[in-house]
Amino acid sequence: MRGPDDAADSASPAGEDLLPPELLDQVGDLEWVARRVARLLAAGAHETRSAGRGEEFERHQPYQQGDDLRYLDWKLLARTDRLYLRRFRERSHLRTLFVLDASASMAFEGGAPVTKLRYGVLLAAILGHLARDAGDAVGLVVAGAEAEAELPPGRGSERWRAVLHALQGVRGAGGGDLGPWLERAGLLATPGSRIVILSDFLEGDDGIELMRSVGHLRARGDEVGAIRILSPEELGRSGGDEALYTDPEDPERLLPAAPGRDPGYLARLDAYYAELSRGLVDRGARWAEVSSADPLLPFLRGWFRAPDRSLRGARA
Amino acid sequence: MVSGAGPIPSGRAGVIELLRPGFLVAGGALALLAVGLHLLRPRTRERKALPTARFLTEDPRSRIRWHRRPDHWSLLALRVAFALALGAAFAGVVWVGPSDGRGVVVVIDSEAGEDLDELRERASAAFAEGSDEESDGTSHAVAVEVRIAVPDASGTLSLATLLGEVREGAAALTGVDSIAAVIMARPRAELWGPGVPELRDRSWPGRIRYERVGPALETGGGGEADGGPEVEAGPEVEAGAGVEAGSEGSAPSPEVVARSEPAELRPPTGLPVEVGAHWVAVWEALPVRSRSGPESTPGTEPAPGPVDRIEVELVTALPDAWASGPDRLWREGTDGASDRSIEGVGAGDGDAPGATRSPRQLLLLDGRRLDGGGEEPAGAPAEGAVIPLLRAGGLPAAAATVTGGVCRIALAIGADAPILAGPELSPLLESLAREGCGLGPRLPAAEVDRALAVLLEREDLPVTVARAELRALPTGGVDFTPWLLVLVLLLAGVEWLRTRRLDRGRRFEGTLTPPSDTNPGPTP
Numbered sequence: 001m002r003g004p005d006d007a008a009d010s011a012s013p014a015g016e017d018l019l020p021p022e023l024l025d026q027v028g029d030l031e032w033v034a035r036r037v038a039r040l041l042a043a044g045a046h047e048t049r050s051a052g053r054g055e056e057f058e059r060h061q062p063y064q065q066g067d068d069l070r071y072l073d074w075k076l077l078a079r080t081d082r083l084y085l086r087r088f089r090e091r092s093h094l095r096t097l098f099v100l101d102a103s104a105s106m107a108f109e110g111g112a113p114v115t116k117l118r119y120g121v122l123l124a125a126i127l128g129h130l131a132r133d134a135g136d137a138v139g140l141v142v143a144g145a146e147a148e149a150e151l152p153p154g155r156g157s158e159r160w161r162a163v164l165h166a167l168q169g170v171r172g173a174g175g176g177d178l179g180p181w182l183e184r185a186g187l188l189a190t191p192g193s194r195i196v197i198l199s200d201f202l203e204g205d206d207g208i209e210l211m212r213s214v215g216h217l218r219a220r221g222d223e224v225g226a227i228r229i230l231s232p233e234e235l236g237r238s239g240g241d242e243a244l245y246t247d248p249e250d251p252e253r254l255l256p257a258a259p260g261r262d263p264g265y266l267a268r269l270d271a272y273y274a275e276l277s278r279g280l281v282d283r284g285a286r287w288a289e290v291s292s293a294d295p296l297l298p299f300l301r302g303w304f305r306a307p308d309r310s311l312r313g314a315r316a
Numbered sequence: 317m318v319s320g321a322g323p324i325p326s327g328r329a330g331v332i333e334l335l336r337p338g339f340l341v342a343g344g345a346l347a348l349l350a351v352g353l354h355l356l357r358p359r360t361r362e363r364k365a366l367p368t369a370r371f372l373t374e375d376p377r378s379r380i381r382w383h384r385r386p387d388h389w390s391l392l393a394l395r396v397a398f399a400l401a402l403g404a405a406f407a408g409v410v411w412v413g414p415s416d417g418r419g420v421v422v423v424i425d426s427e428a429g430e431d432l433d434e435l436r437e438r439a440s441a442a443f444a445e446g447s448d449e450e451s452d453g454t455s456h457a458v459a460v461e462v463r464i465a466v467p468d469a470s471g472t473l474s475l476a477t478l479l480g481e482v483r484e485g486a487a488a489l490t491g492v493d494s495i496a497a498v499i500m501a502r503p504r505a506e507l508w509g510p511g512v513p514e515l516r517d518r519s520w521p522g523r524i525r526y527e528r529v530g531p532a533l534e535t536g537g538g539g540e541a542d543g544g545p546e547v548e549a550g551p552e553v554e555a556g557a558g559v560e561a562g563s564e565g566s567a568p569s570p571e572v573v574a575r576s577e578p579a580e581l582r583p584p585t586g587l588p589v590e591v592g593a594h595w596v597a598v599w600e601a602l603p604v605r606s607r608s609g610p611e612s613t614p615g616t617e618p619a620p621g622p623v624d625r626i627e628v629e630l631v632t633a634l635p636d637a638w639a640s641g642p643d644r645l646w647r648e649g650t651d652g653a654s655d656r657s658i659e660g661v662g663a664g665d666g667d668a669p670g671a672t673r674s675p676r677q678l679l680l681l682d683g684r685r686l687d688g689g690g691e692e693p694a695g696a697p698a699e700g701a702v703i704p705l706l707r708a709g710g711l712p713a714a715a716a717t718v719t720g721g722v723c724r725i726a727l728a729i730g731a732d733a734p735i736l737a738g739p740e741l742s743p744l745l746e747s748l749a750r751e752g753c754g755l756g757p758r759l760p761a762a763e764v765d766r767a768l769a770v771l772l773e774r775e776d777l778p779v780t781v782a783r784a785e786l787r788a789l790p791t792g793g794v795d796f797t798p799w800l801l802v803l804v805l806l807l808a809g810v811e812w813l814r815t816r817r818l819d820r821g822r823r824f825e826g827t828l829t830p831p832s833d834t835n836p837g838p839t840p
Contacts, residue, residue, distance in 0.1 A: 105367035202367055234368045243364040245372055256361055256379070257372040268371040 020295055022113030024122055030164050033122065034129035041130065041300055060084040095139065095153035096131040097189040098124045098163075099181055100170065101199030102144025104248040107172025110231025111238035112292035117172045119229050119292040120198035125167055126300065127196060132160055139188060140166050143181035143199070145174020152188040175249030179209030182217060191220040198227050200234075202249075207276040215283045224285040227303075228273065232293045233259075236266045335408030343403015350395040354386035391814050398807040405800035419459040421485030425473055426466045436462045461485040 024033045060073060063083035071085045106117035114122075128138045132155075139153035140163045149166030151159065178199055185195055195217060203210050214224050233239035240260025246253060259265045277287040290299045334340055359381045366372070386392050424435055440462045463481040467473040 108365060108367050110366070200367060202370070230368075233366065239364075241364075242359075242361060242375060242377075244361040245364055245366045245369040247369045248365045248367055251365075253369075254363065255369055255372055256359075256375045257369075258375050259366070259372055261375070262373055264373060265368075265371050269368055272371065 020113065021119055021122060021292065024296065025114045025118055030121070030125045030168050031129070031161075034125040034164075037126045037296060037300070038129045038133060040297060041126075041304070058087045061087050094131070094134075095137040095189050095193040096128065097139040097141065097153050097185050097193055097195050098128060099141045099143055099178070099185050099195060099197045099199075100124055100167070101178060101197070101201075102142045102146070102170050102172050103175050104145075104172050105175070105200055105202050106144075106229075108231055108234075108248060110233030110292070112231045112233075114292060115172065116200055116229045116231055116292045117170065119290075119296075120227075121167045121170060122296060123198055123227060123229075123290075123300075124196070125164060126296065128160070128163060131194075136194070138163055141181055141185045141188065142166060142170050143176070143178055144170070144172060145176070146171055150184065150188060153193060175204075177203045177205060177209050179203075179213045182210065182213035186213075186217055186220070186222070189222065191222060194223040194225070196225045196227065198229060200230055201226065201228050201273070201276055203276070206272070207279060210276075211279040211283060214280055214285050218284040224280075224283075226277075226280055226285050226287050228277075228287070228289045229292055230289070232291055234269070235291060236260075236269075237291075237293075332409060332411050335410060337407055339406035339408075340400075340403045343400050343407070346399035346403065347396040350392060350399055351386060354388065354392045354395075355383050356380060357383060357387060388818065391811065391818065394807055394811045394814060398804060398811055401800050401804045401807055405797055405804055409796040409800060411794040411796065419461065419486070419489035421482050421489065422460060422462045423465050423478060423481045423485065424462065426464050432464060436464070459489050461488050 024037070027033050060076065061084065063072065063085050067085055071087075073084045073086045076082070076084050100117075100120050102117060106120065107115050109115050112119070124140070128140075132138050135155075137153035137155045138160060140149050140151045142149040149163075149170070151162055151166060153159075178197065178201070182195070182197070189195060201207065201210070214226075217224050236259060240258065242256070242258040242261075244254045245257050245259075246255070273289070277289075281287050288299075288303055357380070359377070359379050422440070424432065426432060440460050463485045465473055465478050465481045468477070
């Protein structure tokens with residue numbers, strides 16, 4: 001009988017759909033999920049590893065033709081008369097702080113097997129594991145009405161477990177914009193940190209405050225990454241039936257509509273996010289979009305392969 | 317005044333009838349409306365959450381849509397039952413027990429004849445002895461209730477009085493499934509002119525069918541009224557009688573005869589007033605002899621009169637040619653109101669050859685005969701002379717003409733000539749006979765009165781005015797109206813409770829329905 005480990009191990013770039021988000025969601029151990037996905041990511045990114053640089057010795061590797069002789073272990077050669085290269089673990093010394101939007105709009109499945117919030121939790125756990133494995137200090141800010149976690153970046157297993165525990169218990173409720181939470185994140189993380197925002201970015205003020213906060217963070221040297229998570233129904237890929245629609249963050253307002261028959265819906269949606277993403281990118285942030293129904297691995301690979309390698313420091 | 321309820325043999329079995337079926341049709345329409353409203357209901361929309369709802373626009377489609385199947389069947393059934401019960405309650409659903417045929421209420425105007433007892437007996441016998449031939453060939457004997465309607469002190473027989481008698485007579489009939497009302501009265505303008513439509517629309521707990529009853533005359537020269545008082549009438553409405561001038565012995569003796577063919581004085585087509593009452597005047601010849609006069613001295617050859625026969629006809633409107641000629645014969649006097657102060661009346665066509673008068677004369681109600689010069693002419697009217705008689709106001713009421721020794725007198729009857737129904741009728745006819753026909757003293761007033769009596773109302777069944785068949789509720793039937801009203805109230809109460817409960821349920825559900833697709837979050 002195959003267990004989650006087997007499924008994870010058998011995953012390959014060609015069969016990445018075997019790790020759908022619902023499967024990962026059903027695995028209760030978030031740390032295990034993060035570790036497994038990180039391992040798969042490392043396997044896929046093997047050719048990109050920069051061996052040899054860094055400060056902390058990791059292991060010896062048999063010499064192969066073409067390897068850089070600068071990392072040849074001459075002492076071991078003298079003792080054993082064999083060629084070995086010295087491999088070192090690269091220390092980034094970065095601080096990664098995840099800002100997870102836990103508003104009511106994130107607690108929405110919308111045709112996906114998991115909610116946007118749960119998808120964001122999985123992403124944060126995986127990225128956090130990668131960052132921690134790379135030696136980054138990892139912290140977490142849960143932006144929501146029931147926010148119970150404001151964990152500044154820290155190293156060590158204790159902090160990581162606290163982050164995982166906070167991610168595991170996060171619930172979506174309330175509303176509000178991300179701008180104030182980014183200001184809070186700026187206080188928790190020292191300048192030069194890496195701040196990853198996981199949200200649907202449905203801002204009440206069309207993102208004006210958000211872009212201002214991102215601008216502040218970038219001005220002090222922080223790296224800012226924004227991952228927009230939307231459900232298939234929000235993206236017009238499913239649903240769209242005639243109904244009385246309400247915004248979870250504004251449940252009193254009911255609107256009889258049929259998104260499937262509303263040709264302007266997607267146009268307005270795209271225009272909103274185009275404007276928001278342009279504003280963030282113009283301020284030096286990185287923008288990525290993902291559907292909560294998409295498998296995680298392809299998105300993460302795309303994230304790391306993107307021209308902007310600001311998060312490449314979280315390497316295995 | 318009840319008499320002569322005839323035997324009632326067995327008739328048809330009990331049936332359920334509707335006194336006012338139109339209300340049941342209206343109830344059915346109301347039920348259909350309820351069904352339609354149940355098919356037409358608000359568009360039901362599921363309440364769903366969508367974080368990007370801000371980018372949606374309101375669906376322009378109507379919030380109401382037709383459904384193939386009605387909702388809330390029980391409520392619909394209640395409402396349909398309510399509508400039908402309401403319609404049935406007003407429709408007058410009655411169960412008519414086993415009946416024995418049709419009854420007849422005969423209401424006789426107390427002034428219809430001299431001998432009311434005889435009238436009553438004859439009416440009762442005429443209907444009781446007859447049988448009502450049904451369309452299916454079966455024959456049902458009838459019960460007859462004869463009542464006498466007495467005019468009030470002013471001589472007016474009101475509709476209320478008449479219908480009251482009909483109602484009382486109908487109530488006295490038991491065990492009949494329908495009631496026919498036959499009203500026999502002298503022609504009364506206040507009743508049979510504009511009153512007929514009013515009678516037609518009069519509220520009555522049953523179906524009222526009017527039949528036009530024509531004269532019972534079959535052949536000229538009069539005879540026994542063996543044709544019965546009710547004969548279907550054609551479109552023509554006039555009947556007539558004739559007064560044949562004459563004297564005892566060789567003298568021409570005036571004789572009342574009945575006309576058997578349409579009179580020459582037939583009113584123009586398109587009668588201005590539809591008169592439901594028709595004149596049935598004469599049954600037998602009545603010799604009328606002149607009492608005095610220079611031409612009627614016994615033993616001497618009477619001087620030939622200008623006319624030897626007078627025919628009196630009843631028309632609904634005088635022919636235009638009789639009412640007025642090409643020349644205006646009468647115009648307003650200097651005082652503007654009196655018809656007696658005539659000056660400068662047109663002479664008309666001039667005197668006929670050999671005539672002593674103008675062919676057009678004007679006869680006033682007081683008997684004066686005027687010609688164009690305003691003088692009272694003397695002598696007999698010329699051949700073809702038309703002598704209109706005007707009542708106050710200038711409207712023609714009657715006219716006389718003499719042609720070939722026959723003087724024809726047309727009496728207008730109807731709403732336009734109420735004078736005929738009043739006390740002026742007798743002097744009017746006398747004036748026309750004396751002056752218009754030129755009989756002069758040869759026709760004494762008593763003979764005119766007698767002829768008039770024969771003509772109008774003094775003998776036999778003078779007038780059969782209208783016949784109304786009333787589908788009244790006979791005694792012994794069951795009226796379901798009270799029960800239906802109770803059912804209506806009961807259904808209305810249940811419907812109200814059901815609707816209230818449904819509304820409360822909807823409100824309660826509205827408070828419970830959360831936005832769909834809202835996930836409270838991952839389960840730890």
